[in-house]
Amino acid sequence: MSEQSPLILVVDDEPDICELIKDILNDEGYQAVSAANGVEARKAFSTKKPDLILLDIWMPDIDGISLLKEFKQLDTRMTIIMMSGHGTIETAIEATRLGAADFIEKPVSIAKLLRSIESAIEKDEKQVVVEQTKIVEPIGKAHN
């Protein structure tokens, strides 16, 4: 982490959601940029070098899981939090298996969003691995 506040990339096809989250993050002292689709997200990923990515699963040109896979291949240490409007257990498990730091179900409260971002940023990679297992297990148990 640099002295600068962390840069967060918000990827969502809904401009309202992007703007709102950006505003909230700015208020909280984070830097935030947004991308409306896969192409913009890739561009921002390579040029802006974000510290964290908030990634929507459903986008018009590409699905978030593929993008997650892609980003994780380019930078294994990249912290990515998935957002989804239809949080199924299967998708959550898939995302965390692929290295997502957290899985947020829409609609989300500000408090939950910020908590998730904070905890994700604070964790180093090893902790991320531990976190993944923690997340997977309860979901699996709850719906078995």
Added chain:
Amino acid sequence: MATCKPMGNGTMGLSLIKRLSSGTAPYLYLAVLLVILAYFLSLATQDSSQLNDLFLLIFGLAIVISLLLLALLARSFYKLYRDYKNKTEGSRLTVRLVSLFVLLIILSTSIVYGFSIHFLHRGINSWFDVEIEQALNDALELSRSSLGIRMRTMLRQTRMMSGVLSELPDKDLNHNVHELTKLSGAFEVSIWDLNGQLVISSIGNNSILLPSRPSETIFNQIKKKEDYISLDPSEESGFLLRAAVRLPKKLPAQPERFLQVIFPVDERLSALGKKVHNAYSNYKELSYLRKPLITIFTLTLSLIVLLTTLASIWFAIWISRRIVQPLQDLSAGTQAVAAGNYNMQLSAQGHDEVGFLVRSFNQMTQRLTHARNANQASHRKLEQQTNHLTTVLGSLSSGVITIDNRHFIRSANIASSKILDVDLQQRLEGMVSNLSSHHPKLTPLTLVIEQHFSLKQSWQQQVEIQQQKGLQTLMCHGTPLPDDTGYVIVFDDVTALLQAQRNAAWGEVAKRLAHEIKNPLTPIQLSAERLQHKYLPLVPSDQAETLTKLTKTIVQQVEAMKGMVNDFSDYARNPGLTLSQQDIGELIHDVLTLYQSNPHHQFTLLNSPQKISLNIDANRFRQVLHNLLKNAIEASEEANMPVDIIVSYHLIKQDNISLLEITIRDHGPGIADDKLHSIFEPYATNKQKGSGLGLAIVKKIIEEHHGHVWAENTGDNGACIIIHLPTTIEER
């Protein structure tokens, strides 16, 4: 024993005759007799003088042979006649050949016979020609005249000798006689008296002691005072000339004496004369025999011709049979082949055309056998392929039925019976339409098949059949068989597939719905929270509570909405059922009590006489009833009609299976006919409010319970929803 003996003899004799007359024995006798006849004939022709003696023998022999031949011929003809009458193979041809041969033989032999008789007569007559007779007479005359000359010479010589001897005295006589004998070259000189007393003799040949005594003729002649000369055959060879001359008397008292001189005749002359004499006498004899000779020869010839003719006819029959035999075999062979016996092989004999024909026939049957074997092989192969095909068809999971162009079911594989839950093997060779009369549930399928039959095109159609375990959807493909021989119908049970597709569609619907609802909810909640967070410190404290309250409401409603969407997603995502035994009456009653609050709504529950307990998911089932009741109430209310709903449940029997039937009848506007089948599809509603998923969820849940739900319009007014559930639901 005694009585048996004559019988035994009789049968023995009969068998002997039979044995002698059957087989090759007659031919053997015939051959032997013919050889004997030929021998005698050659004997007879060599020496015609013996003909007379042999004639009877030859004649008898020829008659015996003829009889034998006739018997043989009669036998052959009888056989031929019998064959002809029985229409035995080849008998007609044999008869025709035999008649031709017989005609030919009779014609040719009669011509030859005619000419032979003619030549025979002419030949024998020519032997006794006038010129030959004359020549023979002349030759005889010639030999006689030459002898006459000689005789006269000898007579003169004898007269001279008698003159000489008469001059001599008796005592010199002996000596002179000897001298004369020597001089004259006479064979014998003797002097006799008329009494027959030998006076004196001299013989040239010493071996003979006594002179030959003159015959009475000579004595007579001498007594008549005449000289005698004759040509006599000698005892040894040739002829002798005998001359007798009267000796002149010297004294009258002297007894009469005569001189006999015997001269030898010249050998050659004698031989020639003899030959001529023989020839003449032979000729005379033959001339005498001419008439009987002609008769004998004619008879012999006739006999030989008869024999030849008979033998030829017999031979003709034999040869005809021989010629026809292979044809007969061929005919029999052909008939055998025509009857289907292709293994027929005839014995080929000879290198002629018939032999070639027989070989060709054998070749043909061999080829036929080959062809038949090949045919059988290909038939077997075809059978194997059919078996193979049957096995393949049997192992197919799709049902395959073939129907011929008369609408008869020709074949059906195992899967088809399994899918339709009907033993189609019992319905083979039956009409398609009969199938539906035996199994009414198959009517939709048979209707579709019949409907497409006349089109002669491939078709594909989905058919729904009401099976005991619920509605079954079949995907049917019909393909016309080549040459308009019928149709092959292939069908698959796509119920599960459709279910899966439907589930997938549901999943997709749920996903979209979640996205479309939850996405806008996100900025709403975030905005509300942000509003409160940002502006709470800025508003006066008396209004802060209001702001907090408002934002809290927004957030709560968003949360509620999220919960609803999640619930729906859960339905769509098709989790398993939690089955338990439930009393249906109680369950319906419980749901109905929730609707009792509105006094304008009237509900009637028609209970089943017996208690019905089913293994179902109670929560899902409540959802079903809830959705159906809500749907009925809303439909009536929208049409401003009274809410009067009758719910009934009872057990029914369909196709020998027990079903639970639940009906929910309203008195609303009913359902448009074109919507009757689609109202259970998602978003097919014609109501103003509602998600359009209510009935779809009902259908989904009922199908998850292996049931069937459909809608009907009742006769008066209103609609009726009918649910059929099998009374046993398998655990999934």
